[in-house]
Amino acid sequence: MRVLALMLVGCGGGTIKTETGDGPGPGPDPTNPTDPQDPPSLMITSPSDGATLTAGERVTLEARAMTGDGSPADGAVISWFTADGWSAVGSPIQVTDLPVGTYNLAASTTVGGAAADASVRITVEEALPTGPIDYSGALAMETVLEAGALGTFEYPCVNDYLTFELDRSAFVGSGACTIDAGFFTQQFVFAVEGTVTGATVSGTMTSAEAGGDPLPFSGSYDSASGHIAASYDETYANSDGSLRLYGTFAADPLP
Numbered sequence: 001m002r003v004l005a006l007m008l009v010g011c012g013g014g015t016i017k018t019e020t021g022d023g024p025g026p027g028p029d030p031t032n033p034t035d036p037q038d039p040p041s042l043m044i045t046s047p048s049d050g051a052t053l054t055a056g057e058r059v060t061l062e063a064r065a066m067t068g069d070g071s072p073a074d075g076a077v078i079s080w081f082t083a084d085g086w087s088a089v090g091s092p093i094q095v096t097d098l099p100v101g102t103y104n105l106a107a108s109t110t111v112g113g114a115a116a117d118a119s120v121r122i123t124v125e126e127a128l129p130t131g132p133i134d135y136s137g138a139l140a141m142e143t144v145l146e147a148g149a150l151g152t153f154e155y156p157c158v159n160d161y162l163t164f165e166l167d168r169s170a171f172v173g174s175g176a177c178t179i180d181a182g183f184f185t186q187q188f189v190f191a192v193e194g195t196v197t198g199a200t201v202s203g204t205m206t207s208a209e210a211g212g213d214p215l216p217f218s219g220s221y222d223s224a225s226g227h228i229a230a231s232y233d234e235t236y237a238n239s240d241g242s243l244r245l246y247g248t249f250a251a252d253p254l255p
Contacts, residue, residue: 038068040111042078042118046092047105049120055100055127055223062092063107065116073111080107098124125198126223128169133226137162137251139177141188146241155179157188162249166228169196175205175249188245194230196221201228211236215245226253 046062053059065076078091086099091107098105101124108117141157157177164173175190186209194203194217201221204214219230233246 039114040068040073040109040116041066042107042109042116044105044107044118044120047120047122050122051120052123052125053098054125055098056096057127058094058096059098060092060094061088061090061105061107063109063118065109065111067111073109076109076111078107078109080105082106098122100124100126123198126221128196128223129166129226130168132165132167134254135162135164135166135171135173135226135228135251136254137228137249139175139190139247139249141177141245141247143179143188144244144246146244148241153181155181157245157247162192162251164192164194164251166196166226166253170194171196171203171228190215196228199223201230203230205232210243210245211238217249219248228252 042063042065044063046060047053061078061080063078065073065078067073077089079087079089080093081087082099082103082105084099084101084103086097088095103122104119105122106117106119108115110116139157139160139162141160143155143157145153145155147153157179160175160177162173162175164171171192171194173192175192176187178185178187188207188209190205190207192203192205194201199221200218202216202218204216206212206214213234213236215232215234217230217232219228221228227250229248229250231246231248233244235242235244
């Protein structure tokens with residue numbers, strides 16, 4: 001290492017020595033540390049991210065807090081909360097009152113005065129009925145007949161009915177309605193099959209009069225009232241043209 005020394009002589013005979021070169025700079029500033037301690041972390045181990053749960057079921061909430069060096073932060077208090085105000089404290093704990101919906105379940109703690117948090121995305125679905133329930137309702141159907149050179153004819157399908165039995169997540173039944181075009185009358189009879197998944201329903205209605213092809217439907221399920229509502233829209237082609245069936249249905253549990 002090359003060092004250049006300059007000797008200056010003052011009036012009082014003292015000397016000041018300054019050095020310049022490629023030696024080390026000043027030491028660390030204690031008011032602005034260059035190597036801060038790593039922050040703590042928090043990891044949710046239950047429930048898993050993307051989990052689907054059922055309202056009312058017993059769910060274990062567990063999270064692991066760690067110090068900045070990765071050691072377990074023993075004694076850390078874990079707080080749980082959702083955006084709509086639900087909260088709980090502890091880990092592991094079991095809860096049965098998570099709100100229905102899809103949302104972030106968040107956890108937070110403090111380790112050595114520093115905060116750490118984590119969250120998982122979960123879905124809590126409405127609980128389904130535990131036994132068979134009879135339903136009654138109505139179809140609101142429109143029929144559109146494309147008859148080639150003869151033109152297009154649209155008629156409501158009236159004098160309708162719909163009945164089925166919901167057993168936990170599946171329902172099976174039948175429905176019917178009648179087209180009255182004045183110069184002809186035809187009844188459509190449907191076999192109805194569907195499933196309930198959370199707050200949604202889906203399934204098919206099948207009629208021999210529509211060629212035996214399924215008429216898909218989808219809609220909603222209200223767990224509080226049991227109300228089921230759905231819509232459908234399907235076109236069936238044949239050699240004479242096509243037949244379109246579209247509309248809605250609604251049904252409620254029988255008292």
